[in-house]
Amino acid sequence: MSLKVCSACGEQKAMAQFSRHPKARDGLQQRCRACANAAARASYLKDPDRVKARAKRWAEKDPERRMRVSYGSKLRKHYGITHAQYDEMHRKQGGLCAVCLRGQPADYSAPRRFLLVDHCHQSGAVRALLCSPCNVGLGRFEDDPARLRSAATYIEKERNA
Numbered sequence: 001m002s003l004k005v006c007s008a009c010g011e012q013k014a015m016a017q018f019s020r021h022p023k024a025r026d027g028l029q030q031r032c033r034a035c036a037n038a039a040a041r042a043s044y045l046k047d048p049d050r051v052k053a054r055a056k057r058w059a060e061k062d063p064e065r066r067m068r069v070s071y072g073s074k075l076r077k078h079y080g081i082t083h084a085q086y087d088e089m090h091r092k093q094g095g096l097c098a099v100c101l102r103g104q105p106a107d108y109s110a111p112r113r114f115l116l117v118d119h120c121h122q123s124g125a126v127r128a129l130l131c132s133p134c135n136v137g138l139g140r141f142e143d144d145p146a147r148l149r150s151a152a153t154y155i156e157k158e159r160n161a
């Protein structure tokens, strides 16, 4: 395993301890994650408004990237899957919601967020990608197949009445 010396604390650390920096020669930041986090915290405490304004400018300049980054950390934290795994599920489902089989509306500005990761609320296991209305709908019906079937029957009966 190769090591890299942090420019701030001077310690030798594993490559995984450094965040990526696409423009750097080795593709990594000069400072280790711990030092970079500490520096970010310090500059935020020194001048919160400046940091917030910078984050806002960055988000406005590239909303897609911002979304990818924030959704990426959500994917990892909440569902334990990577962006690559998400993309693979997205590809396998042909970009369609697994319940209503609808695709992404043409006017939707945030394509990746259109399909949400649906997970079992009991086991936490990832099931499939669903559109937001279907995802919310299942939750409202407490993932109860009997209730969902009963709802379908009810709608059909009312429609034919």
Ligand SMILES: [Zn+2]
Pocket (backbone or CB within 6 Å): 006, 007, 008, 009, 010, 011, 031, 032, 033, 034, 035, 036
């Ligand atoms: Zn360091």
Ligand SMILES: [Zn+2]
Pocket (backbone or CB within 6 Å): 097, 098, 099, 100, 101, 102, 130, 131, 132, 133, 134, 135
């Ligand atoms: Zn759907």
